[in-house]
Amino acid sequence: MDRTLVATVEDHRIALLAALAITIHIAESALPTPLPGIKPGLANIITIATLCLYGLRTAAWVLMLRVLAGSLLLGTFLSPTFALSFSGAVAALLVLSVARLTPGLGFGAVGYSLLAAMAHMAGQFTVAYWLFIPHPALLQLFPVLMTAAVLFGLVSGIIVATMLKHFR
Amino acid sequence: MRSSLLTRSDWLLLIASVALLPWLYGSFWGSTGGMGEEVHIMVDGRELPPISLSKDQTLTIQGSIGPSVLEVANHGIRFISSPCQGKQCIHSGWHTHAGEFAACLPNRVALLITGRESRYDTFNY
Amino acid sequence: MAADPATRYPGLDDGARPLRRPGRALPLLLVLLLFVGGCSREELHHTQLFSFGTLVDISLWGASSTQAEHAERIIQEELQTMHRAWHPWLPGPLTETNRRLQTGSWFDCPPELLPLIVEAKRLYELSDGLFNPAIGKLVALWGFHSDVPPQGPPPEPAAIQQLLNQHPGMDDIAIDGKRLRSRNPAVQLDLGAFAKGYAVDRIIGRLERMGIENAIINAGGDLRAIGRHGKRPWRIGIRNPRGPGVLASVELSGDESVFTSGDYERFYEYEGKRYHHIIDPRTGHPAAGVTSVTVIHDNAAEADAAATALFVAGPEGWYPVARRLGIKYVMLVDDKGGIHMNPAMAKRIRFETTDRPEIIYSKPL
Numbered sequence: 046m047d048r049t050l051v052a053t054v055e056d057h058r059i060a061l062l063a064a065l066a067i068t069i070h071i072a073e074s075a076l077p078t079p080l081p082g083i084k085p086g087l088a089n090i091i092t093i094a095t096l097c098l099y100g101l102r103t104a105a106w107v108l109m110l111r112v113l114a115g116s117l118l119l120g121t122f123l124s125p126t127f128a129l130s131f132s133g134a135v136a137a138l139l140v141l142s143v144a145r146l147t148p149g150l151g152f153g154a155v156g157y158s159l160l161a162a163m164a165h166m167a168g169q170f171t172v173a174y175w176l177f178i179p180h181p182a183l184l185q186l187f188p189v190l191m192t193a194a195v196l197f198g199l200v201s202g203i204i205v206a207t208m209l210k211h212f213r
Numbered sequence: 214m215r216s217s218l219l220t221r222s223d224w225l226l227l228i229a230s231v232a233l234l235p236w237l238y239g240s241f242w243g244s245t246g247g248m249g250e251e252v253h254i255m256v257d258g259r260e261l262p263p264i265s266l267s268k269d270q271t272l273t274i275q276g277s278i279g280p281s282v283l284e285v286a287n288h289g290i291r292f293i294s295s296p297c298q299g300k301q302c303i304h305s306g307w308h309t310h311a312g313e314f315a316a317c318l319p320n321r322v323a324l325l326i327t328g329r330e331s332r333y334d335t336f337n338y
Numbered sequence: 339m340a341a342d343p344a345t346r347y348p349g350l351d352d353g354a355r356p357l358r359r360p361g362r363a364l365p366l367l368l369v370l371l372l373f374v375g376g377c378s379r380e381e382l383h384h385t386q387l388f389s390f391g392t393l394v395d396i397s398l399w400g401a402s403s404t405q406a407e408h409a410e411r412i413i414q415e416e417l418q419t420m421h422r423a424w425h426p427w428l429p430g431p432l433t434e435t436n437r438r439l440q441t442g443s444w445f446d447c448p449p450e451l452l453p454l455i456v457e458a459k460r461l462y463e464l465s466d467g468l469f470n471p472a473i474g475k476l477v478a479l480w481g482f483h484s485d486v487p488p489q490g491p492p493p494e495p496a497a498i499q500q501l502l503n504q505h506p507g508m509d510d511i512a513i514d515g516k517r518l519r520s521r522n523p524a525v526q527l528d529l530g531a532f533a534k535g536y537a538v539d540r541i542i543g544r545l546e547r548m549g550i551e552n553a554i555i556n557a558g559g560d561l562r563a564i565g566r567h568g569k570r571p572w573r574i575g576i577r578n579p580r581g582p583g584v585l586a587s588v589e590l591s592g593d594e595s596v597f598t599s600g601d602y603e604r605f606y607e608y609e610g611k612r613y614h615h616i617i618d619p620r621t622g623h624p625a626a627g628v629t630s631v632t633v634i635h636d637n638a639a640e641a642d643a644a645a646t647a648l649f650v651a652g653p654e655g656w657y658p659v660a661r662r663l664g665i666k667y668v669m670l671v672d673d674k675g676g677i678h679m680n681p682a683m684a685k686r687i688r689f690e691t692t693d694r695p696e697i698i699y700s701k702p703l
Contacts, residue, residue, distance in 0.1 A: 156223040159230055188237040195230045206218040255386055298486050301602075316393055319486075323386060323393055333587065334397055334567055337596045337632065338559035338577035 059103055063110035066091035070115045083193045086162060086201065088115075092137075093158045093205045098212070101145045108134050128176065129169045136168025137161040154209060155202030162198025166190050249311040249326035252290050254283075257321040266290060266309075266326070276320030283324070295320055381568065385410055389417035390537065391485070392558030398545075399552035399567050409550060413541050420540070423450040424533045426474070427483050436474065436527055439511070439520040447518045454529060454536055455511065455518070457639060461532075462508035464662050465647035470619040472506040474526030480624075482604055482615040483528075490608030498622035507619075530615075535597060535642025538562045542593075542638070559603075560645075562595040562638040575690070579630040579671050584690045586669075588634065595638040599645035600630035618650045625650045627673055634667035634683070641665075653678055657700050666703055 070088040088111055096104035112134045116122040121130075140160050144152055152160070170187055219227070251263040257277050264272070264285065271293070272283045279296030289309035292302040295317040302317035308326055314336060316323035383398040383406035396413060398406050423431045431448035438445040447455065458471050474483075479497060481488025504524035512519050529536075534557050541555050542562050552565030554572055563572045571591035578585040579600050588596065601624070604615035618625040631649045635641040644663045648656040653672040660668050660680070667683040677695050679687065680703045689695060 151220050151222040152226065153218075153220040153223045155219045156226045159223075159226055163230065184241050188234065188241050191237055192234055195234065198230075199227065202223075203218060210218070257388070314395070318388075318391075318393060321388055325386070333575035333584070334563075334572045335395055335554050335556045335561060336559065336575045336577055336584070337556075337561060337598055338579075338600065 055099075055103065058099065059106045059110065062091055062095050062103070062107045063114065066107055066111040067115045067118065070111055071118060074119060083190065085197045086165065086194075089158060089161055089165070089198070090201045090204055090208075093154055093161060093202065094208060096141060096145065096157055097154050097205065097209055101142060104141070105138055108138060125176075129173055132172040133165035133169035136171075137165040140164035154205040155199065158202030158205060159195065159198040162194045162201070163191065166194035249288070249309060249313065251327050252285070252308075253325045253327060255323040255325070263327070274322050276317065276322040278320050281317050281320050281322045290315075290324060290326070292317060295322070387414055387417065389414065390421050390534065390557060392534075394558070395554075395556040395561075397554040397556075397567075397572075398550060399565065401550050401552075405548065405550060409545055409548060409553075412544055412548070413555070416541055416544060417537065419450070420533070420537045423448065424454070424529055426528055426530065432527065432529065435518070439518070439525050439527070440523050442520060442523055444514070444517045444519045446516055447513075449516070452513075452516060452518075454533065455527070456513065457536070458527075458529070458532055458643070459508045459511065459513070461640065461643040461647075461663070465643070465659055466662070467507055467619060468650045468659060469531065469643045469647035470507060471527050471529050471532055472508050472510065472525045473501075473617060473619050474528035475506065475524060476501050476617050476619070476622055477528045477530070477615070478526070480613070480615070480617060481606075482530075482617075487604055487606050490606055490613065492608060492613055502622045531599070531646035532639060532643050534558065534560055535595070535637075535639035538595070538638040560595075560597045560638070560642060562593070562641075563590040564593045566591045576632060576669075576687075578691070580675070585671075586687045586689045586691075588686050588688070590634075593636055594634055595636065595641040596632065596634050597638065597641040597645045598630055598632040599649040601628065602630075616646060616649050620650075625652065627652045627654075629671045629673055629675075631656070631671075632669040633665055634686070635665050657703075660703055668700075668703065 066088045069091065073084060073087055076084075091111070092104055092108045095107045112127075112130050113122075116124075116127040116130060121127050141157060141164075144150055144157060144160050170190060174184070249266055251265055253263050254261045254272075254274060256274055261274075266285060266288045269286045272285065274281045274283060276296070281295040281302070282293040284291055284293050289307040291307045292305070292315065295302050297317050297319040299319075302315060302322075305315050308315050308324070311326055314323065314325045381400050383396075383401055383403070385396045387394045387396070387410070394413070394417060396410065398409060401409065425432060427433065431451055435448060435451055461469050462471070476498070477483055479493045479501060501524065504522065506522055506524040506526070510520050510522035510525045512521065538555050538557050538560065539562065542553070542564060545553050545555075546564065552567065554561055554563040559577070561574070563574070566572060571589040574588050574590060574596055575584040576586045576588065576596070576598070577583075579602060590596070599616060601612070601614035601616065605612055607613070614624045616625050617623065628649050631645050633641045633645045633648065635644060640663065644660070644665045647659055647663065648665075648668060648670065651659045653670060653676070656668065656670055656678070667686065668678075668680055669683050669687060670678040672678065675695070676698055678698045678700060680700045682702065684697060684699060
C-alpha cells in the first residue's frame with residue numbers, strides 16, 4: 046500500500062490560521078491579569094473570523110489546534126490550565142455549532158463572538174468548580190467572570206466584524 | 214443593514230447577555246450571602262443601633278459583668294477582651310459573613326452580622 | 339434594593355437604546371424586574387433572647403408583626419417557666435425531686451417534670467444506658483453543676499469509682515401514676531442533655547397552635563425548624579468544632595431538628611488535658627474519642643438525647659445505638675478530625691471548608 050499525504054488548500058489555511066491564533070494566545074498569556082480566569086481572549090478573533098469566512102469545520106480545527114499546540118508550546122499540556130482551556134474550547138465549539146447549524150438565527154460576527162466567549166467562560170468555570178476548587182466562595186467570582194466574558198466577547202466581535210467589512 | 218457591524222440577532226443577543234449579568238450577580242451574590250455589612254450588638258437583650266463594618270474602630274460595650282472590647286477592622290469584627298472565664302468569644306476570632314453570630318454569654322453581649330441577604334438562617338454548634 | 343442592579347450596570351441602558359423594535363426587549367425587561375423585585379425580606383422576623391442560661395435565637399417567616407410579637411412573649415414566658423422548673427441546682431421542682439429521690443419513698447412528682455422523666459426513661463432503655471440522666475452525682479463531682487466552668491483538678495479516681503459502683507440508672511426510678519420513687523439512693527437527675535430539646539419541642543408546639551408555619555427555634559446552637567424560608571428551605575450553618583467558621587451546611591424543610599453535642603461546649607483544661615461535660619456513665623470520665631456529634635431528627639428532645647448517647651458510644655460504637663434510637667442522619671467528628679457519617683447524611687451535608695475532609699461512611703441507617 047502506497048499512501049501519500051497530500052496537504053489540501055484547506056489544510057494550509059487551517060495551519061496558517063491556527064498559527065496566527067497560537068501566536069496571539071501566547072502573546073496574551075504574557076500579559077498580567079487582574080483576576081485569575083480573566084483574559085481578553087483575543088485568539089477568539091481568529092476563531093470567529095474563520096467561522097464567518099470558512100465555516101464551522103475549519104473553525105473547529107483552528108480552535109482545537111490552538112488549544113493543543115498552544116498548551117504544548119506554553120508547557121501546560123495536560124495540566125489544570127490545559128483542562129480549563131480545553132473544556133472552555135469544547136463548550137464554545139458546542140454553542141457555536143448549535144448557533145451556526147440552527148437555521149434562521151442570523152447571527153453575525155459579534156453574536157458568535159459573544160456566544161463563544163460566554164460558553165468558553167461558563168465551561169471553564171464549571172470544570173474549575175467541580176474538579177479543582179469546589180468551594181462556594183468561588184461561585185461569587187462567576188458573575189464577575191461572565192461580565193468580563195461579555196465585555197471581551199463584544200470587543201473581539203466588533204474587531205472581527207470590522208475586519209470582515211474590509212475584506213468584502 | 215449590510216453596512217452595520219451588528220445584525221439584528223446580534224443586538225438581541227447582546228441585550229440578553231447584558232441583562233443576564235444583573236441576574237447572575239443577584240443569584241450568585243444574593244443566595245450565597247457574601248460579606249456582612251452591618252453588625253447588630255445586643256447587650257442583656259437590648260439591641261444597640263447597628264454599626265457599619267466598613268469603618269474600623271474599637272468599641273467598648275458595658276455588659277452585665279464588665280466591659281467587652283470589640284474590634285471592627287477589614288470588614289469584620291472580633292472580641293479583643295471580655296470579663297468572662299472561658300474566653301470562647303475571643304477564641305472564635307473574626308466574624309465577617311452575613312448571618313454569623315458571636316456572643317460572650319456570661320457578659321450577655323451578643324453580636325449578629327447582617328448583609329444584603331444572610332447566607333445562613335441560623336447556626337448549629 | 340430594586341434600583342441597585344440597574345444603577346450598577348449602566349450598560350443596560352446603552353444596550354437598549356439602539357434597538358429598533360422595543361417590543362422584543364419588553365419580555366426580557368419584565369423578567370429582569372421580576373428577579374430584582376423578588377428579594378424583599380420584610381417577611382422575616384428575627385429576635386434573640388437570653389434565657390435557659392443560653393442565647394435563644396428565633397426566626398419567623400411569613401408571620402405578621404403582631405403575631406411575631408405575641409410569639410416572642412410566649413416564648414419568653416415558656417422559657418422562664420421551664421428554666422425555673424428544671425434548673426439543676428437552684429432550688430425548685432428539680433432540686434426538690436432530687437432530694438426526694440434520695441429518700442427511697444414514694445412522692446408526688448411535680449407535674450412539669452413527670453413527662454420529661456417518663457420520656458427520659460424510655461430513651462435510657464433504648465440507648466442501653468448511654469443516655470443516662472440519673473448520673474447527676476457524677477456530673478456534680480466533675481464540677482459541671484455550676485454557672486462557671488470548674489478549674490480542676492479532676493476528681494479522685496476513688497470517688498468516681500465509688501459512685502460508679504452504685505450504678506445509678508433511670509431504671510431505678512419507679513413510676514406509679516403521678517408518683518415516683520427511686521430504688522437507688524445514688525440516683526440524681528441531671529437533665530442537661532435533654533431539657534433543651536424538650537423545651538424547643540414545647541415552643542414549636544405552641545407556635546404551631548398559634549398558626550405560625552415557618553420558624554426556627556435555636557437554643558444555644560441546637561434547633562428545630564418548621565416550614566421554610568419563603569420559597570427556599572431554611573439554611574443552617576454547622577460550626578466547625580475546632581476553630582472558627584462553618585464546617586458544613588444543611589437545608590431543612592418541613593419539620594426537623596439539628597442537635598450537636600460537642601466537647602467544646604463546657605470544658606476545662608487542667609495540666610494540659612481537656613475535661614469536658616459529657617460524662618460516659620460506664621467509665622465515670624468524660625467520653626473519649628469524639629469531638630462532636632450532629633444529629634438530624636424530627637423530634638428535638640430525642641435528637642438531644644441521641645446526640646449525647648452517640649457521643650458516649652464513640653466512633654466505633656455509634657452505629658447500632660443510632661439504629662436502636664431510630665435516628666436517620668448522623669455526623670460524628672472524632673478526636674483526630676475524621677468525619678463519620680451514614681450515607682443519607684452525606685447526601686444532605688454540604689461542606690463549606692476549602693479542603694473537602696475525608697469521610698468515613700457507615701452502613702445505611
